Amino acid sequence: MTDPLASSGLGAPPRGPASADVLARAWWIPLVSGLLNLVAGLVILIEPHNSLLAIALVLGIYLVIAGILTLIAGFSRPGDRGVVIAFAILAIIAGAFVIARPGSAVHGVRIVFGLYLLISGFAHFGMAAMDSTHRGREIMRGALELIAGIVFLAAPKLGLAAVALFFGIYLLIRGALEVAVALALREATHLDRT
Numbered sequence: 001m002t003d004p005l006a007s008s009g010l011g012a013p014p015r016g017p018a019s020a021d022v023l024a025r026a027w028w029i030p031l032v033s034g035l036l037n038l039v040a041g042l043v044i045l046i047e048p049h050n051s052l053l054a055i056a057l058v059l060g061i062y063l064v065i066a067g068i069l070t071l072i073a074g075f076s077r078p079g080d081r082g083v084v085i086a087f088a089i090l091a092i093i094a095g096a097f098v099i100a101r102p103g104s105a106v107h108g109v110r111i112v113f114g115l116y117l118l119i120s121g122f123a124h125f126g127m128a129a130m131d132s133t134h135r136g137r138e139i140m141r142g143a144l145e146l147i148a149g150i151v152f153l154a155a156p157k158l159g160l161a162a163v164a165l166f167f168g169i170y171l172l173i174r175g176a177l178e179v180a181v182a183l184a185l186r187e188a189t190h191l192d193r194t
Contacts, residue, residue: 038175057102060095067090067095071088074088084123115149121141137177
């Protein structure tokens with residue numbers, strides 16, 4: 001009797017436990033993303049009274065970098081990766097739009113980032129429904145992003161300092177979570193080698 005988790009045929013992609021190995025080897029992706037989030041969050045919190053132009057540029061750069069890292073993760077992910085790749089492309093387009101028009105009103109930046117957070121939150125809930133091993137983490141990230149998206153979209157009179165404070169804290173929390181995930185994946189990779 002053959003192993004149902006083993007790959008079938010030559011050149012066929014591995015199934016089952018091999019997908020966890022691929023994920024563990026990509027531990028550096030959430031690490032880089034998390035460190036970028038932490039640095040961006042600290043910069044925003046240290047200088048909260050910067051102009052809208054600086055906040056918009058940081059936001060645009062963040063969206064482009066996050067989109068590129070998500071795109072890399074999407075291409076390295078086995079199986080159904082269309083949603084991840086589409087989400088990454090959306091983040092890159094949104095970031096490029098914000099960088100191209102940094103002088104836009106705070107409402108434009110707020111709407112773009114609010115929509116990004118809502119879509120990202122729903123995507124994490126979807127990932128939680130499909131992946132039982134990290135369900136709690138994905139639900140927590142999804143809830144944080146949904147709450148942040150609703151706040152950005154529902155509070156049009158939010159001052160720039162409040163937006164900077166909220167955005168800086170959000171980036172610190174998200175960065176810390178991503179670094180923790182990266183370190184856990186790295187540890188899992190080292191344990192598998194021993």
